[in-house]
Amino acid sequence: MRIVQFMASQRWGGAEKVFVELANELARNHEVIALLLRQTEYRERFADPVKVVELRAHPTSHNPLLVRELVCALRQLRPDIVHTHAAKAALLIRRASLFCPVRHLATKHNARKGRIFNRLPWVTTVSEEACRSVLVRPGATVRVINNGLQPVPVPALPRSGPFSMISVGRLDAIKGFAELIEQVARLPFAYRLSIIGTGPEEERLRGVIHRLAMQDRVFLEGFKDDVPVRMHQADLVVISSHSEGFPKVMVEALFYAKVLISTPVGGVVEVLPPELLAEQHRLAEKIEQVHRDYPDCLARFAALRRERAQDFLLAAIVGKYEAVYREMLG
Secondary structure: OEEEEEEOOOOOOHHHHHHHHHHHHHOOOOEEEEEEOOOOOOHHHOOOOOEEEEOOOOOOOOOHHHHHHHHHHHHHHOOOEEEEEHHHHHHHHHHHOOOOOOOEEEEEOOOOOOHHHHHOOEEEEOOHHHHHOOOOOOOOEEEEOOOOEOOOOOOOOOOOOOEEEEEEOOOOHHHOHHHHHHHHOOOOOOEEEEEEEOOOOHHHHHHHHHHOOOOOOEEEEEOOOOHHHHHHHOOEEEEOOOOOOOOHHHHHHHHHOOOEEEOOOHHHHHOOOHHHEOOHHHHHHHHHHHHHOHHHHHHHHHHHHHHHHHHHEHHHHHHHHHHHHHHHHO
């Protein structure tokens, strides 16, 4: 199949990582074209077999020149399937398809905004919660396909120092890092919290750390490419988000982390048991419980890994998308 993968986002984050990894894996057996906006942060992350086509028009949703450029690209590429990720890309391809009809599959990565998905005939969502946010019209098909990954080997290093925690994500307010810092300030034992990522909330978070005099306990590490290794070295991975779709951090933690706890958001509640969930205002209490009962938590999370991790191998996820593509092609 000739498959166009399109995401109308320029920054690098969890959904973009899903987009890139899916394109790379599909390119093992199909002709894959990654359609990108100009000045995309992740252009160089695609594997060699993926053909990258960069759009030059100004990347706003309402730019008619961008739609025109999309129409020209689709007419030239003549794909069997156009697979979009997130609302903006789905909207742009919907507009372009009025002038160049295509078989369009749109993936919704969260349960938030995205009325465009209510008007499309083929939709996948990354979680059951996101699926419930789509108003399915008669004749439309909506399927749930979770995010996955191809695990990499990580070294087993000896543990040293205080209880270590790691949290990973773009530094946006929706990730709840400020609330996490406020919570860990209450902990009665020695610890180190590393927050991996960059984003617009960085200065605010530094202000919170300074106000609470936590410079020797909480560290903003910036962007790192060795998240699997860092997860494996940490005693605990924490997701503190206000909202999520099916967080890639959770999938990574299932393969690499010793223990994961999270706020009860999005697809997290479909995977983690209640004893590993906590509302934001009770994260300190949950972390303290994990610290106190750490051997038991290790055993519980190891059992969860054995039970669920294989469900999220990238090859299996790609197979599910291929099945949808074949169904669309009849």
